[in-house]
Amino acid sequence: xxxxxxxxxxxTTEALEAIKSLSEGKFLAGGMTxxxxxxxRLASPDGLVDISGCKLxxxxxxxxxxxxxxxxxxxxxxxxxxVKMAIPALxxxxxxxxxxxxxxxxxxxxxxxNNDPSACxxxxxxxxxxxxxxxxxxxxxxxxFTGMFETALEEDEIIESISFLKPTKANYVKFPNPAxxxxxxxxxxxxxxDEVRVAVTGAGEGGVFRHQEMESALSSNFSADSxxxxxxxxxxxxxxxxxxxxxxxxxxxxxxKRAVA
Amino acid sequence: xxxxxxxxxPLPKERIWAALNDEEFLKKSIPWCEKLERRSETxxxxxxxxxxxxxxxRFTGSITLSDIDPPNGYTITGSGKGGIAGAASxxxxxxxxxxxxxxxxxxxxxVSAQVKGKIAQLGSRLIQSTAKKLxxxxxxxxxxxxxxxxxxx
Numbered sequence: 001x002x003x004x005x006x007x008x009x010x011x012t013t014e015a016l017e018a019i020k021s022l023s024e025g026k027f028l029a030g031g032m033t034x035x036x037x038x039x040x041r042l043a044s045p046d047g048l049v050d051i052s053g054c055k056l057x058x059x060x061x062x063x064x065x066x067x068x069x070x071x072x073x074x075x076x077x078x079x080x081x082x083v084k085m086a087i088p089a090l091x092x093x094x095x096x097x098x099x100x101x102x103x104x105x106x107x108x109x110x111x112x113x114n115n116d117p118s119a120c121x122x123x124x125x126x127x128x129x130x131x132x133x134x135x136x137x138x139x140x141x142x143x144x145f146t147g148m149f150e151t152a153l154e155e156d157e158i159i160e161s162i163s164f165l166k167p168t169k170a171n172y173v174k175f176p177n178p179a180x181x182x183x184x185x186x187x188x189x190x191x192x193x194d195e196v197r198v199a200v201t202g203a204g205e206g207g208v209f210r211h212q213e214m215e216s217a218l219s220s221n222f223s224a225d226s227x228x229x230x231x232x233x234x235x236x237x238x239x240x241x242x243x244x245x246x247x248x249x250x251x252x253x254x255x256x257k258r259a260v261a
Numbered sequence: 262x263x264x265x266x267x268x269x270x271p272l273p274k275e276r277i278w279a280a281l282n283d284e285e286f287l288k289k290s291i292p293w294c295e296k297l298e299r300r301s302e303t304x305x306x307x308x309x310x311x312x313x314x315x316x317x318x319r320f321t322g323s324i325t326l327s328d329i330d331p332p333n334g335y336t337i338t339g340s341g342k343g344g345i346a347g348a349a350s351x352x353x354x355x356x357x358x359x360x361x362x363x364x365x366x367x368x369x370x371x372v373s374a375q376v377k378g379k380i381a382q383l384g385s386r387l388i389q390s391t392a393k394k395l396x397x398x399x400x401x402x403x404x405x406x407x408x409x410x411x412x413x414x
Contacts, residue, residue: 040346041345043316043318147394205393
């Protein structure tokens with residue numbers, strides 16, 4: 001056993017002060033990754049700053065964008081009438097994360113800040129040209145994700161909300177691991193007029209990434225057929241006990257075809 | 262597990278070999294190395310704090326050099342225990358091959374890594390990617406240090 005402090009501030013300002021008073025403190029969002037990690041003793045921070053009391057769970061349609069608070073639970077996004085109306089693909093994505101227990105606790109901000117290479121949300125952030133609003137700045141999705149489990153976030157920075165740009169149309173299709181429901185490969189396709197963005201999660205060794213070849217193929221012809229000639233290379237893809245890199249490369253194309261079909 | 266890569270450096274083989282045997286150089290190259298002390302010609306004591314995603318574990322262990330063939334290469338093996346989290350070890354076969362005109366040297370490496378215990382259970386899907394990333398970090402910063410030193414002042 002070791003002791004750890006737990007605090008639950010009422011605002012992000014207080015949360016930032018609390019983290020400064022700890023030497024190796026951690027922000028706690030939904031805890032769906034952090035708590036199992038602590039139980040396994042794979043991390044032993046000297047304190048947890050629970051940000052669930054910081055009122056960061058609002059969901060608002062702001063015209064061109066849909067703004068979702070970082071502490072919005074997956075279940076809230078999945079069931080929100082506002083999300084279903086503005087970006088139905090995002091509600092669908094949230095509805096497919098983990099199991100019911102995870103969806104009841106897990107949060108948008110927690111998933112995005114953790115940037116697990118197999119998490120669903122980062123693909124939506126990247127494909128929907130989202131802007132990540134933190135406690136001190138706003139970051140474009142393209143600058144936010146920097147590698148496996150790595151983001152542009154500083155240790156003492158909190159995601160407050162994320163603004164997703166409303167697409168003309170969008171879809172998310174994943175091939176879930178049957179046990180964990182993590183994406184073995186997940187593809188988020190978003191069309192903005194002539195522009196198409198394709199973000200792939202679950203497959204890249206560096207975490208979520210955009211697939212330029214498929215983006216340009218779909219920009220000129222938005223159909224599953226246009227993808228047939230695209231070659232998906234397996235270099236840089238994850239190879240683990242669940243699937244080889246080659247298998248994942250094949251899944252990327254298959255999931256993208258299903259997403260645009 | 263099959264992680265390989267190589268770098269071409271505009272330096273003579275002896276220079277790189279000297280750096281490969283300089284613990285200050287190694288310390289700066291090992292990602293998150295907090296302590297590195299030479300115990301003998303071939304053994305160093307090390308403390309590394311590994312941070313991957315939500316995991317953050319301090320490993321204490323040793324680094325040994327074997328198959329030493331100056332100045333052509335060696336095998337560098339690191340193994341450490343992370344307390345209740347488990348244990349990790351990895352070794353890299355490093356080879357130096359000088360170009361015929363001696364203007365450059367190619368450093369190539371081949372890594373194998375193993376993890377045991379809880380860290381293996383929880384992180385199994387990420388071990389390959391993590392080992393690759395750590396190898397790239399190590400050799401990347403090793404090469405960068407050499408290049409920086411070589412820059413004209």
